Amino acid sequence: EVHLVESGGGLIQPGGSLRLSCAASGFTVSSQFMSWVRQAPGKGLEWVSITYSDSYTFYADSVKDRFTISRDNSKNIMYLEMSSLRAEDTAVYYCVRVTGGAFDIWGQGTVVTVSS
């Protein structure tokens, strides 16, 4: 069965850094487009980043130059390194598999709260 499990969320002060992890099972992340999507409290969904290879990574303008998406194919894990965090980055962060341009498999989400 295909599963995604996120971890690494928590409470962090503004300006701080955090690394989210996404462990995949039932498929290999190296052969798939993988993405992060977030949802601020009470708000809608926002695409954050996508990767297929080291040369294929894209970011939303709101996180560009602050967030870095990467994968460890040997561990079948995807990461999101977040730095210079702001209050507006507070959200549930979902790890998502992408197939045919659609987000077909979602993790349960990990909560990031940026507050002093």
Next chain:
Amino acid sequence: EIVLTQSPGTLSLSPGERATLSCRASQRVSSNYLAWYQQKPGQAPRLLIYGASSRATGIPDRFSGSGSGTDFTLTISRLEPEDFAVYYCQQSGSSPWTFGQGTRVEIK
């Protein structure tokens, strides 16, 4: 950036009724890379429709998608109790990928 505008914001219907949700794009969505998702409180979204009209695995046939270019529709033919939720459209034809703001389908 392609802006997706969903309407109505809230749809109040009774079980058994037909629901019609609209998603309008500010620019043409290429290759019909338009998807629909359902989200219930406290849960991750679930893919319903991709490619504007193809049902995802395990999605009941009461859910259907249609449209092309800039106008897309999600139809739920007969609402079941478990269908009351928030629905989002999303495009991946142009970067950045974007979502609509959502339509809440609530019990009347």
